[in-house]
Amino acid sequence: MHLAYPAVLSALLFCTGLYGVLARRNAILVLMSVELMLNAVNLNLVAFDVWLSKAAEETLHSGQALTLFTITIAAAEIGIGLAIVLAVHRNRGTADIDKLRDTAEGHESDGPDRDASTAAQAEKAEATA
Amino acid sequence: MSPTHAALATAADTHGFLSPTGVEIVFLLVGLVTFGAALVTVTTRQLVHAALWLVVTLGGLAVEYLLLTAEFIAWVQVLIYVGSVVVLLLFGLMLTRAPIGRSPDADSGNRWAALTVALASAATLVWVVVDAFRTTWIDLDGPAAGSTRATGESLFQNWVLPFEALSVLLLAALVGAIVLSRKAKAESSSPPVNSRAKNGSSPPAPDSRNHPIGRNGSPEGTEPAEQEGAR
Numbered sequence: 001m002h003l004a005y006p007a008v009l010s011a012l013l014f015c016t017g018l019y020g021v022l023a024r025r026n027a028i029l030v031l032m033s034v035e036l037m038l039n040a041v042n043l044n045l046v047a048f049d050v051w052l053s054k055a056a057e058e059t060l061h062s063g064q065a066l067t068l069f070t071i072t073i074a075a076a077e078i079g080i081g082l083a084i085v086l087a088v089h090r091n092r093g094t095a096d097i098d099k100l101r102d103t104a105e106g107h108e109s110d111g112p113d114r115d116a117s118t119a120a121q122a123e124k125a126e127a128t129a
Numbered sequence: 130m131s132p133t134h135a136a137l138a139t140a141a142d143t144h145g146f147l148s149p150t151g152v153e154i155v156f157l158l159v160g161l162v163t164f165g166a167a168l169v170t171v172t173t174r175q176l177v178h179a180a181l182w183l184v185v186t187l188g189g190l191a192v193e194y195l196l197l198t199a200e201f202i203a204w205v206q207v208l209i210y211v212g213s214v215v216v217l218l219l220f221g222l223m224l225t226r227a228p229i230g231r232s233p234d235a236d237s238g239n240r241w242a243a244l245t246v247a248l249a250s251a252a253t254l255v256w257v258v259v260d261a262f263r264t265t266w267i268d269l270d271g272p273a274a275g276s277t278r279a280t281g282e283s284l285f286q287n288w289v290l291p292f293e294a295l296s297v298l299l300l301a302a303l304v305g306a307i308v309l310s311r312k313a314k315a316e317s318s319s320p321p322v323n324s325r326a327k328n329g330s331s332p333p334a335p336d337s338r339n340h341p342i343g344r345n346g347s348p349e350g351t352e353p354a355e356q357e358g359a360r
Binding site for chain 2: 001002003004005006007008009011012013014015016017018019020022023024025026028029031032033035036039042043046047049050051053054055059060061062064065067068069071072073074075076077078079080082083084085086087089095096098
């Protein structure tokens with residue numbers, strides 16, 4: 001098999017995940033996009049491991065071991081990430097990362113900004129209803 | 130120098146550029162399905178559908194691993210990703226009260242900037258990768274490179290220490306997730322700072338807000354901004 005097939009597919013999947021991370025607003029959708037990026041890296045690791053194990057007679061199988069490690073770390077990451085998102089949702093009532101601006105510069109107080117945004121959203125909801 | 134050139138020449142002779150083998154055709158078709166499902170995952174406006182299309186993407190990747198003769202990774206992918214990660218994501222969507230239908234604000238305002246960045250990086254990566262590995266072929270014949278025997282031998286002969294460290298990391302992640310959840314519960318049992326925290330800390334029972342009938346006249350007297358914020 002030509003090595004460019006899995007490499008190109010992996011690059012495209014990574015960029016799809018990149019778009020999702022940058023463009024999505026719900027935190028769980030951002031986590032899904034992060035999973036896409038991790039899977040793209042996994043595909044690259046597996047493809048290069050299969051190539052090198054035959055071409056260079058490399059018996060360490062580092063690509064597959066690292067793929068297993070990446071899968072495990074992704075599982076840990078999704079557990080911790082979902083716990084954080086659920087804690088934020090309990091405290092704030094939203095999982096919208098555009099509204100979590102506590103550490104943003106230029107916003108001294110969180111309250112008025114959030115009230116303004118929720119008021120704008122209420123207007124939008126009324127307009128769509 | 131000359132042996133590698135000769136090897137490349139014979140490789141180019143035996144594997145023509147424009148005559149894909151059957152494995153390559155299957156890989157291409159499954160890859161198209163996978164990529165299309167990934168695109169739908171990041172662009173759909175229905176949150177639950179995004180998780181379900183993610184299942185298609187991860188399953189397609191498992192098939193690609195099988196085509197690359199990495200059996201063990203493929204089944205681990207099916208078990209962990211499709212079996213547990215997507216289920217976790219679906220639970221997360223349920224617990225954050227994701228709306229069932231379309232949510233108009235699934236994408237933020239910077240989607241055109243995101244699209245520009247993604248297309249630029251895709252063009253760069255694809256160009257670099259194709260230019261670098263134009264004359265490289267994976268030899269899929271012979272014994273499978275990723276059979277369970279080969280993977281297990283390398284994992285437990287060469288990668289034992291990282292493997293054990295990873296188990297400690299998994300334990301730490303488990304404890305961390307439990308601590309994060311417990312802390313939220315302990316804070317909610319204390320008197321809430323504002324009413325928003327009180328509303329948010331109620332157990333996410335299946336309420337009538339997701340139904341379009343109950344949404345018009347919400348009996349709890351919650352403002353519509355709260356419902357919008359719950360998305």
